[in-house]
Amino acid sequence: MSAKFETRDIVVPGDLLYEGRIRTGENTFRSEGNVYSNKVGLVNYSNDRVSVIALEGTYTPLVGDLVVGMISDIELGQWVVDINASTDAILTIPDAINKSFRTNFDMTKVLDVGDVVVAKIVDLDRRRTPILSIVGRDLGKVHEGFIMKITPSKIPRLIGKKGSMINMILRETRCQITIGQNGRILINGRNREDEELVVKVIHKIETEAHTSGLTNRIQEYLRTIKEDRN
Amino acid sequence: MSNNIVSRLKRKKIMDVVGTGKRMDGRELLQYRDWEIKTNFLAKSEGSAEVKLGKTHVVVGVKVDVGHPFEDTPDAGVMMVNAEYTPVAHPTWEPGPPPEDAIELARIVDRGLRAAEIIDMDKLGLVSGEKVQMIFVDLYVLNYDGNLIDACSAGALAALTTTEAPEFDVSKKGEIEKTDKTYKLKLRAHPIAVTVCKIGDSLIVDPTFDEEEVKDGRITITVDENGNLNAIQKRGPIGFTVDEIKKCINIASEKAAEIRAIALAGE
Amino acid sequence: MSKTTTKKNTKRKTSKKKWVRVDGRKPDELRPVHIESGAIPNADGSAYIEMGRNKIVVGVYGPREMHPKRFSKPNMGILRCRYHMAPFSVDPRRSPAPSRRDQEISMVMTDAIEPALFLERYPRSVIDVFVEIIEADGGTRCASINAAAVALADAGIPMKDLVSSCAAGKYEGNLILDLGDYEDKKGESDVPVAYLPKSDQVTLLQMEGIMTQEETEKCIELAIEGCKQIYEIQKEALKKKYGMVEGAEEKEEAPEEEPEEAPDVEETAEEAEEE
Numbered sequence: 001m002s003a004k005f006e007t008r009d010i011v012v013p014g015d016l017l018y019e020g021r022i023r024t025g026e027n028t029f030r031s032e033g034n035v036y037s038n039k040v041g042l043v044n045y046s047n048d049r050v051s052v053i054a055l056e057g058t059y060t061p062l063v064g065d066l067v068v069g070m071i072s073d074i075e076l077g078q079w080v081v082d083i084n085a086s087t088d089a090i091l092t093i094p095d096a097i098n099k100s101f102r103t104n105f106d107m108t109k110v111l112d113v114g115d116v117v118v119a120k121i122v123d124l125d126r127r128r129t130p131i132l133s134i135v136g137r138d139l140g141k142v143h144e145g146f147i148m149k150i151t152p153s154k155i156p157r158l159i160g161k162k163g164s165m166i167n168m169i170l171r172e173t174r175c176q177i178t179i180g181q182n183g184r185i186l187i188n189g190r191n192r193e194d195e196e197l198v199v200k201v202i203h204k205i206e207t208e209a210h211t212s213g214l215t216n217r218i219q220e221y222l223r224t225i226k227e228d229r230n
Numbered sequence: 231m232s233n234n235i236v237s238r239l240k241r242k243k244i245m246d247v248v249g250t251g252k253r254m255d256g257r258e259l260l261q262y263r264d265w266e267i268k269t270n271f272l273a274k275s276e277g278s279a280e281v282k283l284g285k286t287h288v289v290v291g292v293k294v295d296v297g298h299p300f301e302d303t304p305d306a307g308v309m310m311v312n313a314e315y316t317p318v319a320h321p322t323w324e325p326g327p328p329p330e331d332a333i334e335l336a337r338i339v340d341r342g343l344r345a346a347e348i349i350d351m352d353k354l355g356l357v358s359g360e361k362v363q364m365i366f367v368d369l370y371v372l373n374y375d376g377n378l379i380d381a382c383s384a385g386a387l388a389a390l391t392t393t394e395a396p397e398f399d400v401s402k403k404g405e406i407e408k409t410d411k412t413y414k415l416k417l418r419a420h421p422i423a424v425t426v427c428k429i430g431d432s433l434i435v436d437p438t439f440d441e442e443e444v445k446d447g448r449i450t451i452t453v454d455e456n457g458n459l460n461a462i463q464k465r466g467p468i469g470f471t472v473d474e475i476k477k478c479i480n481i482a483s484e485k486a487a488e489i490r491a492i493a494l495a496g497e
Numbered sequence: 498m499s500k501t502t503t504k505k506n507t508k509r510k511t512s513k514k515k516w517v518r519v520d521g522r523k524p525d526e527l528r529p530v531h532i533e534s535g536a537i538p539n540a541d542g543s544a545y546i547e548m549g550r551n552k553i554v555v556g557v558y559g560p561r562e563m564h565p566k567r568f569s570k571p572n573m574g575i576l577r578c579r580y581h582m583a584p585f586s587v588d589p590r591r592s593p594a595p596s597r598r599d600q601e602i603s604m605v606m607t608d609a610i611e612p613a614l615f616l617e618r619y620p621r622s623v624i625d626v627f628v629e630i631i632e633a634d635g636g637t638r639c640a641s642i643n644a645a646a647v648a649l650a651d652a653g654i655p656m657k658d659l660v661s662s663c664a665a666g667k668y669e670g671n672l673i674l675d676l677g678d679y680e681d682k683k684g685e686s687d688v689p690v691a692y693l694p695k696s697d698q699v700t701l702l703q704m705e706g707i708m709t710q711e712e713t714e715k716c717i718e719l720a721i722e723g724c725k726q727i728y729e730i731q732k733e734a735l736k737k738k739y740g741m742v743e744g745a746e747e748k749e750e751a752p753e754e755e756p757e758e759a760p761d762v763e764e765t766a767e768e769a770e771e772e
Contacts, residue, residue, distance in 0.1 A: 038657065128620065
């Protein structure tokens, strides 16, 4: 076996994962014919590839991602949006409103600095700047709720396989939860108690994202807290 | 803190929640986060304290060195309080000289200590008009999550209370030598600063970073162990009614006693 | 007298075997090292290190948008290391303003760490590494680099390797590892080294003092041995975060929920990164 570790071992940057040729998955790099880890995380060997499941890191914008961001600046014809990535994102006027507009149109009437938006990444321009759009269902300016921040790489764990984890949380807490791939989660509940429960649960998932059996444990956790409440 | 864009959503949510008598993190309006104070952990400082208040984390160092007195007080020692906003502490803090908030923080803590006459500076002279003892209190912020004033004030008191000041020998020729002997600084007062913030119509203590961003104003009141007020600082941009000010003073007196006990626990 | 002569001889022999350093260490012994990752909640990554009596905090922010934009590079990211000392970190107290020494150390630190990063992945962005010396006791630049490497990995910034750093030098004619403050000030030479353990490359090398070529080369090798020991400690500090959690099951054959794998697009980018 040319694999140097076992699946779910913890590896650090520079660790030799595989001697020889194999397909490289995320958070690995090839050097001198071997494959190494470039992050701290859990190594995963599948039939034909090796990857590292990293549990920290900035958000890497991908076309199609749903993100929650804040307007940080207004430029000519576009808003600059902070989406917690290595560069800011851009939202142009045509991507914000679906009708025609005058050239001297007051942009702050639509979105002002400090506003929060739910947006989709529709493109990465030639300088890899994320281009957003808020035209579409469930997109646009946010008027209610609050934002919780978690490490972007833990978002898949929060969603779960085919949404199993997030659906369970939605069912048990009956809050509205919008998950941004950029690690920003919009929460809006009918009361503070439910909202606080969501925050606790998400925090627990973030802390234990690297462990197995998490869905069951979260289910148990939710059940216990609700029992204590009653 | 100056160029921060505050999310409207955050402001609305916090105001709504505070209006119902609770905080975003579940605390009561007049409840402090957990305090953790460690003293005397730096070998190269005469006094030191590490304060954790929730996620706010500051280190206070006290150094006693020899320096020049002020011209008009040739026999009095000099106390200087300095605050550093290190770029480690917050994503918006940049390297550079202390910003105006850091300067205000240092001055508020300094005023509280000085007005309370915590140390008899006249006992710190060495060579009249030439050499006196200097007490430097350095406030070093390592993680910023609100309420630096209260954290630093408690830290300064904890550090000064446990400071081992060196004894100096002054020869007939006016040469000064630091001996190996040390003594505990004699503190004549134990002032503690308590900051009360106004959010909408509610008064809260111990704001987090988010709460500080959306607050309408604050009053910091420094109280000594006898319940006397030593210093007050009000910041806007809104105004406070006299009734609110009286409420703040009451809150400060009550909370100062609680915090003082924690700060002096390492004595 | 014969008795005295024997005594003298014995004394000379023992003093050669039993030469100990001012703090009792063996010549190739490191001071106790303790590293904790994640010490600063606000930072993207952070580490706290104690190396002997050195106490150092490192916070990492980034990659993030570079301001002002005109200083950013269009085709790659910028690494900015800033070494800074607290006024109470030394005796007597020093001014909090950055000194020329602080600036020089910031520069060699940046050079020591840059080879371990994939800066070409972050055009127009900056990675900030802020070092704060809380207490200094000799070898702070090496301790800072050790903490910085852990902080960068803690931030999830992709790295080719960790960076480990240690100094060797000469004191009273003996070659020693990991000089304390006293040995640094009173000794004949100081050679700080930073090293990429998997790539076997030296990324920081400075020297000050009077030594022969052979002694200097021996010092570099000795320092590298120290770096390798520290590397193990850095790895442990990073892995600690992923220790077992109460109620969690033991490692399974295959995880029951696997986070979505990145699409193959990512893989092409990886393949393009042949060194």
